[in-house]
Amino acid sequence: ETTLTQSPAFMSAAPGDKVIISCTASQDIDNDVNWYRQKPGEAPILIIEEATTLVAGIPPRFSGSGFGTDFSLTIDNIESEDAAYYFCLQHDNFPFTFGQGTKLEIK
Amino acid sequence: VQLVESGGGVVQPGRSLRLSCAASGFNFNTYAMHWVRRAPGKGLEWVAFISFHGQDIYYAGSVKGRFTISRDNSKNTLYLQMNSLRAEDTAVYYCAKDLYRGDGYYGMDVWGQGTTVTVSS
Numbered sequence: 306e307t308t309l310t311q312s313p314a315f316m317s318a319a320p321g322d323k324v325i326i327s328c329t330a331s332q333d334i335d336n337d338v339n340w341y342r343q344k345p346g347e348a349p350i351l352i353i354e355e356a357t358t359l360v361a362g363i364p365p366r367f368s369g370s371g372f373g374t375d376f377s378l379t380i381d382n383i384e385s386e387d388a389a390y391y392f393c394l395q396h397d398n399f400p401f402t403f404g405q406g407t408k409l410e411i412k
Numbered sequence: 413v414q415l416v417e418s419g420g421g422v423v424q425p426g427r428s429l430r431l432s433c434a435a436s437g438f439n440f441n442t443y444a445m446h447w448v449r450r451a452p453g454k455g456l457e458w459v460a461f462i463s464f465h466g467q468d469i470y471y472a473g474s475v476k477g478r479f480t481i482s483r484d485n486s487k488n489t490l491y492l493q494m495n496s497l498r499a500e501d502t503a504v505y506y507c508a509k510d511l512y513r514g515d516g517y518y519g520m521d522v523w524g525q526g527t528t529v530t531v532s533s
Contacts, residue, residue, distance in 0.1 A: 306473070337519075339511075339518075339519040339520075341456070343450075343456075347525075348506060348523040348524060348525050348526060349448075349456065349506070349520075349523050350523070351511075351519070351520065351521045354511060354518070354519065354521075355518075360521075390455075392455060392456050394456075394458070394519050394520075396517055396518055396519040399461065399470040399517075400458060400470065400471070400472045400473065401446075401458035401461070401517075401519070402458065403455055403456045403457065403458065404455070405455050406455040406456070
């Protein structure tokens, strides 16, 4: 089973800041990582697929990078609407696994 | 594209429950599907996968042998039969569509709003 270690678990940022969330895989998973955002009471939404591809309709302030074992989600110019939980997912092998999640708070 | 889960509720430990997920707005019979859950205060946990034709099935270790995923392509419906339920199965259960049609697996794009399962005596 591939373990995804996501960090940080919590972060607080002010509007206009840049934040980076990291996921490290326990084995090489190529670029088989997606990133999701979930707000309280809502279903998750896909924001980045295949490590770097921005999903249609997601603002270009969001970007993804990485390959192999180290991946990151960057949010530039943070806005108040970005407050949410963010999760990485590996879909390279079964069982799929998620990172532990990052709660992003906006000051 | 819409996914609507149903069948959640309060159930005693050891009992069973069947969840359903009604799909619309896309060719259900060409996409693999997933169940994912989120327990209170915890992160997302992938639960099960079924290929578009129903022949390839995978489970998380925590549910293997107790849960069964299935689909009826004639009814555009996904199911999760949950047996021998435990307190730790308490969660919001989401069905989700795989990103791309056909063989392979690419993770989830569209998710339902979820149905809540509470296992408690």
